[in-house]
Amino acid sequence: MTLVIGLTGSIASGKSTVSLMFDDFKIPVVDADKISREVVNPGEQAYESIINTFGREILLEDNTLDRKKLGAIIFADDNKRKLLNEIVHPAVRENMLKQRDAYVNAEANCVVLDIPLLFESKLSHFVDKIVVVYVDEEVQLDRLMKRDGYSEEEAKQRIKSQISVKEKAQLADAVIDNNGTKNESYEQLKALLKEWNAI
Ligand SMILES: CC(C)(COP(=O)(O)OP(=O)(O)OC[C@H]1O[C@@H](n2cnc3c(N)ncnc32)[C@H](O)[C@@H]1O)[C@@H](O)C(=O)NCCC(=O)NCCS
Numbered sequence: 446m447t448l449v450i451g452l453t454g455s456i457a458s459g460k461s462t463v464s465l466m467f468d469d470f471k472i473p474v475v476d477a478d479k480i481s482r483e484v485v486n487p488g489e490q491a492y493e494s495i496i497n498t499f500g501r502e503i504l505l506e507d508n509t510l511d512r513k514k515l516g517a518i519i520f521a522d523d524n525k526r527k528l529l530n531e532i533v534h535p536a537v538r539e540n541m542l543k544q545r546d547a548y549v550n551a552e553a554n555c556v557v558l559d560i561p562l563l564f565e566s567k568l569s570h571f572v573d574k575i576v577v578v579y580v581d582e583e584v585q586l587d588r589l590m591k592r593d594g595y596s597e598e599e600a601k602q603r604i605k606s607q608i609s610v611k612e613k614a615q616l617a618d619a620v621i622d623n624n625g626t627k628n629e630s631y632e633q634l635k636a637l638l639k640e641w642n643a644i
């Protein structure tokens with residue numbers, strides 16, 4: 446039986462950082478953020494729907510999405526964020542489940558679904574175990590501002606658009622505390638995977 450692990454957290458809590466660590470254990474990861482970029486490429490249905498809803502102003506000169514501009518719009522307006530979610534999420538979900546099922550059918554020992562909005566989108570039933578990558582809010586804000594160059598206001602808007610990482614930690618089967626070094630998080634992950642017989 447394949448163990449399907451859902452990996453989540455809140456923005457800039459360290460999901461991608463932890464996600465990369467599974468490579469060391471030869472455990473495949475299905476990345477919802479990566480899929481969400483692919484399903485909005487020119488020619489895809491979601492791309493056309495985004496233009497119909499948000500207008501051609503959200504395109505760059507090469508006709509790809511201006512992600513910065515679209516981000517500024519949707520993180521400042523709950524209704525617009527919902528509209529974008531309604532366009533993008535069904536395509537992401539379909540693609541993600543196809544990949545998950547391929548690993549299950551191939552009888553992989555374990556597969557990870559890295560889904561930032563696992564709780565917000567009510568996707569818990571797609572996985573067997575949930576791991577939340579946790580950081581304190583001050584660390585989250587600091588890392589987000591540094592990584593993406595956002596002002597404090599922009600960073601706080603993005604954090605507020607998701608369920609708090611503290612609440613998510615309470616809903617998890619396991620929590621990786623990522624306030625410390627990346628190496629400390631790696632050791633926590635390794636211990637957890639051993640406990641779950643995934644390695
Ligand atoms: C608004 C967009 C264009 C901004 O693109 P950008 O390249 O700046 O950010 P990126 O996609 O790398 O997302 C970064 C992080 O933002 C957070 N985030 C993204 N979209 C959302 C959302 N709709 N609601 C809450 N948080 C979100 C996630 O934590 C994600 O990991 C993009 O995030 C998007 O298309 N979002 C809608 C799809 C979505 O929900 N993706 C996230 C999970 S599938």
Ligand SMILES: Nc1ncnc2c1ncn2[C@@H]1O[C@H](COP(=O)(O)OP(=O)(O)OP(=O)(O)O)[C@@H](O)[C@H]1O
Pocket residue numbers: 454455456457458459460461462463478561588589592623624625626627628630
């Ligand atoms: N333990 C750590 N120590 C120091 N910096 C870290 C640590 N973990 C992650 N970071 C840094 O914090 C930032 C956010 O981490 P990461 O990109 O992994 O978060 P994320 O949860 O995947 O974010 P998003 O939701 O935006 O996709 C990155 O710049 C990353 O290098």
